[in-house]
Structure formats: structure tokens, C-alpha cells
Amino acid sequence: MNKESISGLILAGGRGTRMGHVDKGLQPFGGTTMVAHVLARLEPQVATVAINANRNLDTYAGYGVPVWTDDTPDYAGPLAGLQAGLRRCATTYLLTAPCDSPFLPADLAERLHEGLRTAGADLAVAVTEENGRRQVHPVFCLLKASLEPVLSAYLDGGGRRMDGWYPQIKVAEVLFDDADAFRNINTLDELRELDTVKVPRLADVVSCLSAYDPDALPVRDAQRIIRDFVTPVRATEMVALRAALGRVLAADVVSPINVPAHDNSAMDGYALRGSDLPADVPARLRVIGTAYAGRAFDGKAQPGECVRIMTGAVMPAGCDSVVPQEFVTVEDDTMVIAPGTLRAGDNRRLAGEDLKAGSAALRAGKIVRPADLGLLASLGVAEVPVQRRLRVAFFSTGDELRSIGQPLDEGCVYDSNRYTIYGMLQRQGCDLIDMGVVRDDPQALEQALRDACENADAIITSGGVSVGAADYTKQIMARLGDVTFWKIGMRPGRPLAFGRIASNGRSAFLFGLPGNPVAVMVSFYFFAREALLRMMGAEAPLELVRARSAATIRKKPGRTEYQRGILARGADGQPAVTITGAQGSGILRSMSEANCMVVLHDEQGTVQAGDMVDVLLFEGLI
Ligand code: AMP
Ligand code: MG
Numbered sequence: 285m286n287k288e289s290i291s292g293l294i295l296a297g298g299r300g301t302r303m304g305h306v307d308k309g310l311q312p313f314g315g316t317t318m319v320a321h322v323l324a325r326l327e328p329q330v331a332t333v334a335i336n337a338n339r340n341l342d343t344y345a346g347y348g349v350p351v352w353t354d355d356t357p358d359y360a361g362p363l364a365g366l367q368a369g370l371r372r373c374a375t376t377y378l379l380t381a382p383c384d385s386p387f388l389p390a391d392l393a394e395r396l397h398e399g400l401r402t403a404g405a406d407l408a409v410a411v412t413e414e415n416g417r418r419q420v421h422p423v424f425c426l427l428k429a430s431l432e433p434v435l436s437a438y439l440d441g442g443g444r445r446m447d448g449w450y451p452q453i454k455v456a457e458v459l460f461d462d463a464d465a466f467r468n469i470n471t472l473d474e475l476r477e478l479d480t481v482k483v484p485r486l487a488d489v490v491s492c493l494s495a496y497d498p499d500a501l502p503v504r505d506a507q508r509i510i511r512d513f514v515t516p517v518r519a520t521e522m523v524a525l526r527a528a529l530g531r532v533l534a535a536d537v538v539s540p541i542n543v544p545a546h547d548n549s550a551m552d553g554y555a556l557r558g559s560d561l562p563a564d565v566p567a568r569l570r571v572i573g574t575a576y577a578g579r580a581f582d583g584k585a586q587p588g589e590c591v592r593i594m595t596g597a598v599m600p601a602g603c604d605s606v607v608p609q610e611f612v613t614v615e616d617d618t619m620v621i622a623p624g625t626l627r628a629g630d631n632r633r634l635a636g637e638d639l640k641a642g643s644a645a646l647r648a649g650k651i652v653r654p655a656d657l658g659l660l661a662s663l664g665v666a667e668v669p670v671q672r673r674l675r676v677a678f679f680s681t682g683d684e685l686r687s688i689g690q691p692l693d694e695g696c697v698y699d700s701n702r703y704t705i706y707g708m709l710q711r712q713g714c715d716l717i718d719m720g721v722v723r724d725d726p727q728a729l730e731q732a733l734r735d736a737c738e739n740a741d742a743i744i745t746s747g748g749v750s751v752g753a754a755d756y757t758k759q760i761m762a763r764l765g766d767v768t769f770w771k772i773g774m775r776p777g778r779p780l781a782f783g784r785i786a787s788n789g790r791s792a793f794l795f796g797l798p799g800n801p802v803a804v805m806v807s808f809y810f811f812a813r814e815a816l817l818r819m820m821g822a823e824a825p826l827e828l829v830r831a832r833s834a835a836t837i838r839k840k841p842g843r844t845e846y847q848r849g850i851l852a853r854g855a856d857g858q859p860a861v862t863i864t865g866a867q868g869s870g871i872l873r874s875m876s877e878a879n880c881m882v883v884l885h886d887e888q889g890t891v892q893a894g895d896m897v898d899v900l901l902f903e904g905l906i
Contacts, residue, residue: 287329287393288331289647290329290377290426291347291369291373291374291375292327292329293369294319294326294333294334295321303470307337307340309344313386318384319335319347321386322382322384326381326392327344329379329392329393334372336351336368338353354370358366362380363435367435367439371432379392380423380426380427382395382468384469384470385468388466391520392410394438396458400426402456405813407455408425408427409455410460410466411423411457435449453686459726461520470844475841486767486782490768493711494544497637497707498769499770499771501770501771502773503844504886507814508780515818515819517821521534522669522670523620525657525666528660528668531652533651533653534648534821535669537644538645542635543636546635548577548597548632549594549595549631549632552595552607553611554609554621555592556589556590556592556603556605557589557602559628564619566621569589569590569619570590571591571617572591573591575591575593575600577595585601585602591603605629607625638662646659673714674741674816676714676717676742676816677717678716678736679702679745680745681721681724681745681746681799682699686698686721687720701799701801705797708808712816714820719735729748729760730760730763733785733794734788737786741792741819742795742819743792743794745757745794746798746804748779749796750778750799751779761781761794761811765785767784767794767796774806774846777800778803779798780797780798781795782795782796795807797812800869802848802869802871806846809881809900811872825901830898831851831899834860834862834893837861837882841887844886848878848880849862849863849878850862850864851879851880853896853897880901881899883897884900
């Protein structure tokens with residue numbers, strides 16, 4: 285698809301009757317307005333976007349896009365908006381979406397275009413299926429701009445129904461899997477409900493904790509607040525099977541077939557009738573043919589007969605068991621099997637034993653792994669719905685930081701955090717926006733945060749959240765949104781900023797990580813990682829394993845400590861963990877040499893050699 289050939293049009297020209305005549309598009313939603321959400325989702329899909337509106341024109345123009353009013357008077361409905369769009373758009377196609385559909389799919393243009401092209405149609409319209417019911421969404425459509433005369437004639441003749449003019453043109457229906465994405469919001473109550481459900485305020489989340497002290501917050505509480513506050517990104521897309529590796533499934537994948545499709549043999553041997561096996565004397569069965577994998581035996585075995593069979597071959601009619609070839613003897617065309625070798629039903633794989641047709645092969649929220657690709661391939665599934673990639677912007681703060689390639693001035697350090705953060709985000713499958721180093725300067729910081737916010741779903745910064753004199757980061761973060769600053773009961777990594785900031789109608793979740801290189805990684809893994817996965821629509825809690833500590837580890841109760849360790853097989857053959865070298869929060873080498881982190885929880889005191897401890901393995905962390 286060439287997006288340059290498509291103009292987007294947001295339909296915001298209605299009376300808002302069901303909403304008490306309010307202007308729907310301008311209703312607050314998710315920290316901004318509904319139309320801002322639609323705009324944000326439509327813009328990346330098309331060459332330009334315009335808004336069709338009939339009142340509050342200046343406010344709509346404030347979004348920086350053209351605003352087109354109806355030519356047909358008296359609120360003639362969405363078709364009048366379509367007409368206005370067709371008359372003014374300068375591209376081959378026009379794509380429309382209503383202003384009250386803040387969750388519209390990220391691949392709306394692409395899929396409608398594909399549907400229109402393959403059907404050779406004039407207009408493609410989105411269709412979803414809910415509980416077996418087909419639902420057409422006429423306001424989500426892609427149409428040829430050349431249809432303007434046909435539509436105008438229909439409107440001039442008094443036609444108002446969205447689909448009333450379909451008989452005069454060629455229409456293609458395009459099925460989308462994610463019915464939720466087409467959900468429009470019709471009443472103010474519905475809007476309020478969705479808004480509060482989707483966008484909690486930090487104060488509300490925090491109030492659920494019995495004792496909340498931002499200056500001495502246990503790790504567990506911080507994790508819980510973050511988990512309750514972040515919300516998943518709702519856009520989804522269809523991708524070809526291989527491209528789904530590492531992505532998050534957006535819907536259950538239901539098996540279209542039984543796996544295996546037929547009863548078949550688990551062994552190379554002889555298929556026979558279980559009832560032919562006497563308990564105490566050898567059975568002598570006549571071999572009447574051979575069944576190969578992919579080439580069935582098409583006769584039927586009668587009593588006293590058997591069929592030579594290969595692994596995976598369809599069970600011949602009449603047979604219910606397979607005896608492995610190494611357990612029998614064959615004389616001419618007779619197979620002899622000793623008593624007690626086999627029970628009826630042995631070595632037969634049943635149709636649907638792996639998966640039954642109609643059952644969920646994989647669940648929404650699963651991160652697709654190599655085995656899942658194979659499983660989906662075994663079902664003949666060519667493409668799968670996945671969540672759109674999460675966009676994460678990140679930058680480092682600090683006047684002392686230099687980027688690779690710059691001379692290292694007196695008292696300066698190279699910026700390493702941006703590289704560890706890059707690595708951790710990359711492994712998590714995010715789309716990255718690397719914004720470089722930002723100086724400890726209020727204006728530069730504000731601009732960077734605003735840019736990040738307008739272009740990403742989440743922002744990760746490092747440095748500037750402790751109490752240093754030149755750290756303006758906190759003030760500016762607080763000014764831009766709902767952000768809280770914690771001192772967490774942990775080592776390394778006490779300071780953490782978390783919240784949600786907004787700029788120009790866009791918003792993003794913010795993780796202000798500490799500056800120290802080890803603290804950055806620890807804070808990322810134990811706070812940001814799970815939150816980002818949640819935003820990606822995945823559930824993948826950190827798995828800690830238990831291992832024996834090879835030596836004493838000194839620790840005071842009252843805070844969580846993360847020590848870098850090496851997990852290896854001990855002298856007794858069992859896994860044992862040893863702490864690596866100096867544990868200072870700036871010593872990145874300790875992280876690089878380690879293959880795991882030992883997690884010593886709040887209440888834990890000094891660990892004795894031989895005690896079991898919790899360990900987070902680095903390999904396998906996404
Ligand atoms: P801050 O929290 O900004 O006071 O930083 C704490 C410590 O981490 C200081 O020693 C910084 O120089 C160091 N630091 C901050 N950001 C980075 C970075 N991106 N790369 C390496 N070290 C950093
Ligand atoms: Mg700093």
C-alpha cells in the first residue's frame with residue numbers, strides 16, 4: 285500500500301444527539317480528547333488527515349489539520365461528511381473514521397486497501413464478527429475519491445443512509461478480528477466509565493495501599509502501583525506467521541482443524557485389531573498391505589489380518605493398535621506376536637489428541653516463541669493478530685555525559701545507560717526512539733520530555749531523579765503530568781520517578797530511572813519491564829528461581845538488595861550461586877560478569893552459606 289495515495293478524514297460533524305448534543309470529538313478522554321486519540325492513530329496510516337466538523341471549528345483547527353464543514357446543510361449525517369471529504373481530498377483514496385472510536389486499528393488503512401484492491405472494489409468497509417454476528421461498520425471505510433458524483437447524486441435525491449448508495453457501487457467487506465478496536469463511545473456515561481477504567485490517577489492507585497510513604501516505599505508496593513496504573517495499548521495488526529516471533533498475540537488463535545487430523549501410528553510396525561490378541565498363545569496375523577505416512581492403506585483389515593504401518597501413517601480401517609516391528613517375527617506374509625506384548629489401543633495417536641478443532645491453540649497475551657510458530661504452522665495458520673509494537677523513547681540526562689565519539693573532557697563519563705537501556709528494550713521487542721543525551725537544563729529537558737511524549741507510548745530516562753542540585757528533571761516531569769517521586773527501599777537504585785505525562789494532546793507513561801549504571805538495570809528489570817509488557821498486552825511476570833548460596837551474604841533486613849551473581853553447578857552437582865566482585869551501584873562490570881541477580885527480600889537478613897535464595901537469571905529475560 286502506498287500511504288501517499290490516501291487522505292484520512294475524521295468524521296466529527298454529527299449533532300452528538302445520544303451524548304446530549306455535546307461535541308463528541310472534543311470530549312475528554314484518556315488525558316486528552318477523543319478526536320486527539322483518533323488523530324494519533326490515523327496520522328501514521330495516511331498522507332494527510334482532515335477533520336469533518338460543523339461546530340467548534342477553531343478548536344478542531346487547533347489540532348493543526350484542515351477542518352472541512354458539510355456542503356449539504358442541516359446535519360445530513362456522516363454521508364455529508366464523506367461528501368465534503370471526497371470533494372476536497374487531493375489523493376486517489378479517502379479513509380474515514382468516526383471521532384468517537386479512540387481504539388481504531390493501527391492497520392485500518394492497510395487492510396481496507398488490500399480488501400479494496402483484491403476485490404477490485406470502489407469502497408471497502410470494515411466488518412467484525414461478535415458471537416457469530418456480523419457487524420458492518422460503514423463509517424470505517426476506504427473509498428475512491430472518484431465516487432464523488434455518485435454520492436452527491438444520492439444525497440441530492442434525499443438519500444441519507446450510509447449504505448443506501450452501496451447498490452450503485454462495488455463494495456468489498458473486510459473482516460477485522462478485533463471488534464473492540466471499532467468500539468465507539470456513544471453516551472457520556474460510557475465515556476466516563478471507559479475513561480476512569482482506562483486511565484486511573486496515581487492518587488487513586490496509591491490510595492489502595494494501607495500505608496503509603498513515597499520516601500520509604502517497599503519494592504513490592506512500587507511494583508503494585510505501577511502494575512495498576514499502566515494500561516495496555518489497544519491497537520493490533522495482522523502479521524505473517526514468521527513475523528509474529530517475539531510479538532504478543534492480540535487474540536486467541538482457534539484451531540481450524542484437529543491435530544492430528546486422523547488416528548495414526550506412533551511407531552513403525554504392524555496395525556492390527558486388539559481383539560485378535562489372545563491372552564496366552566501367540567497371535568498369527570496375515571499381512572495384507574502397507575500404510576505409509578502420507579499414503580494410506582485403503583482396504584479394511586478383517587479379523588486375523590494386519591497391515592504393515594509406518595510412523596504417522598493413517599490407521600487402516602478395522603485396526604486400533606500398533607505393535608512395534610522389533611517385537612514381532614514375520615514368516616512370509618504372516619506376522620507372529622507373542623502373548624502379552626501389546627494391549628489393545630497401544631501406539632495409536634488419536635485424531636485431535638494434540639488439539640481439537642475449535643479449541644484455543646494459543647491464548648491472547650502470549651509472547652510468540654519458536655514452539656508457538658511451529659504449533660501455528662501445524663494448524664495451517666498463515667497470519668496472526670498481534671499487538672502493535674510498543675513505542676518507547678529514551679534518553680540520558682546529565683551535563684557530565686559524553687556520547688561515544690566525543691572527547692572525554694575532565695570529569696566527564698561516557699553515557700552507558702542509553703546502551704544498556706537500548707539492549708533491554710530491544711530484547712523486549714519494543715520500537716525504540718533513542719533521543720540521546722539531554723543536558724541538565726530546564727528548557728532542554730522540557731523539550732525532550734514533550735517530544736518523547738508526543739511520539740511514544742512510554743518514556744525511559746536515566747539520571748536526575750535523586751536530590752542533586754542541578755537536577756531539574758523532577759520539577760519538569762511533575763509540571764508535565766501525573767508523576768510521583770519515590771525513594772524505594774532497595775539497593776542499588778533508591779530514587780525512581782513514575783507516572784504519566786501529557787503534551788499537545790498526547791500522553792505517555794514515564795519511568796525516570798536513577799543514574800547509576802547498575803541501578804538503571806535493576807530498576808528497569810524490576811519496575812519497567814513488567815509495566816512495558818503489560819502495555820504490550822502480555823502477561824509475563826518475572827520468574828525467580830531458588831538456588832543455594834555458595835557463601836555467606838551480609839544483609840540488613842528492611843530493604844531489598846539485588847546482588848550480582850554467577851549461578852553454576854556446585855561440587856555436589858546442584859546449582860549454587862556465588863556473588864561476583866564489588867557490588868557498587870556504578871560498577872557495571874559486576875553486571876557484565878554476572879549471569880544472574882540474587883534477590884534478597886525486605887525481611888531477609890544475612891544469608892548463610894548453604895541457604896536457599898531467590899535468583900533472577902539474565903538469559904531468558906526477554
Ligand atoms: P544522577 O542520578 O543524575 O545524580 O546520577 C547518578 C550517577 O550516575 C552519577 O555519577 C552520574 O554521572 C551517573 N550517570 C548518570 N547517567 C549516566 C549515564 N547515562 N551513563 C553513565 N553514568 C551515568
Ligand atoms: Mg545527573
